[in-house]
Amino acid sequence: MYIYIVKRLLFLIPTILGIILIIFAVMNVTPGDPGRAILGVSARQDEVDALNHQLGYDLPFLQKYVNYIKNIVTKGDFGISYFTKQSVFDEIWPRFVLTIKLALCGILLSTLIGVPMGIYAAVKQYSLYDTIPSLIAFFIASIPGFVLGMVLLYVFSLKLNILPSYGAKTIRHLIMPVFAISISAAAQNMRFTKSSMLESVRQDYVRTARAKGLPESTVIWKHALKNALLPVVTQIGLNLGLLICGAVVIEKLFSLPGIGGLIVDRISFKDEPVIIAGTILIAVCFTIVMLIVDLVYAYIDPRIRAKYSRTSTK
């Protein structure tokens, strides 16, 4: 098992090298340059070229690639932003922390709301506990998060004036954004959990559990739920991955300085160091989340565990 984890983490290295290469290549073939973006359309071409040279942007892209990796490996240096001339790491880290905070809170909330409601709806299928929440979930899942965010802003900031509408200084600033990103995820979670539970409670082993004389609560929470969790865990993992890189719209709406927004802003300036470092962080997060999902899988299902230990002893 440990060998498996180490293997997966080692696999991060080629992944990251690949990502950096792709970004440099994409930056190389797309039009525009940081010099022009910073100095503006009215600047003379020789000034622009001078600035590009000064930033190191005019080097061949393979050379930039090798230099960049060398700097990371030998000095732990992610470079200097073309645009703000600040250390990329210092610029990205606080934003990254904020995004992670937002994503984790969002996932926690969406899981706490969605999963129990899904279980309950499956157990009480066709009753009001099923139909009403399912209907609401269906409705909510089809509303984009930013629409919900605007409604929240209107009600709680503009009308009631009880929550701040922008910034990220305190926990209170995070309440509305977290709600906005987690409600539709919660609706998805509920629908997923419900269908997975419905399948699980029809299995033969659930009937066996009833035939043993176990009370209904044990049958559901012990025998049916553990088997139903696998697809739900995947869904939660994917959602977390999406929230880390995809909360841009919500971040913009609530003026939160998150990492997604930063990357989007800097793409227009071709600020390679920031874009690459941000992407690396997101990729690492995504990989770790997926690893955790796989580990949870193995924890839940002994058949998967057996498969991992077999591959790791080879």
Place this chain on the structure above:
Amino acid sequence: MGQIANDVILDIKDLTVIYKTDLETVRAVNNISLSIGRGKTLGLVGETGAGKTTTALSIMRLLPTTTGRILNGTIYFDGQNLLDFNDHSMQSTRGRLISMVFQDPMTSLNPVYTVADQIGETIKHHNTALSKGEVSAKVDETLSMVGILPSRKNEYPHQFSGGMKQRVVIAMALCCEPALLIADEPTTALDVTIQAQVLAMMRDLRNRLGTSMLMITHDLGIVAQTCDDVAVMYAGEIIESGSVEDIFTGERHHPYTIGLFNSIPNLETSVKRLKPIPGLMPDPTKLSNGCFFAPRCESCLDICRESSPPVTSGGFHRIKCHLCGYDGR
């Protein structure tokens, strides 16, 4: 129910079960009566879809809650009507007094819990006073009883073969030494050599523990090997019942029973071809007023299409047929 003698463990009277959906009503079990003597084994025989499993699930009160409905009848177990039990007393009956072995051992064990966990759970649930160590000792004992090394108890179901899994399922059913064991085609999913082993083991355990048994099967060979009494089911009705001797060597039979015997190879008499029963079982959503077997019956009379045949009996042997019954024709 004064007429229930003390030597009868299970007595079903006039049981009728339907599955009702918005679209149709499936008449799965129609007015059946059967009884199992204490320590005896009753074989419930019939084709797929004859209502055998539905009968078993009715006894366990495990019919699908949204569709299955018991319309009529009583199921007396040890002098008490199971249909009057509330959920709680039914839960303490299942697994402790009546337990059930299901058809497919591949799917009837929970893949995410160890074998020891699943057997121990039953023991612990029905004997709350036992300590962890005692439960564990009982698990070991039950496993060795069905011929599985107790050292394998912490393995998961996927690590066992099909025959071993069925042994585990049987161990789970017998761990509280129930008075009645319902075995729903316990060997159908297993290959022939393993079938023989599992059957021999079940017979042995039944004799040792004195368990009464309801053996559901479509295999007359299994009936001959394990049962004392037989009930033949067709389209939700019991069309013939009696002792194993009545059914296997008796003179009078329901045409369906004769058909069943003609469809299995016999080593003693030489027949060139097997003679299967033509046609299919009637659609249980559209049952006729007459004898349900009439459309497939070679000796069908006019009356067979019009009215349901009465049950006539000669001693313990009962036949539900216009032609072959005990009423003199």
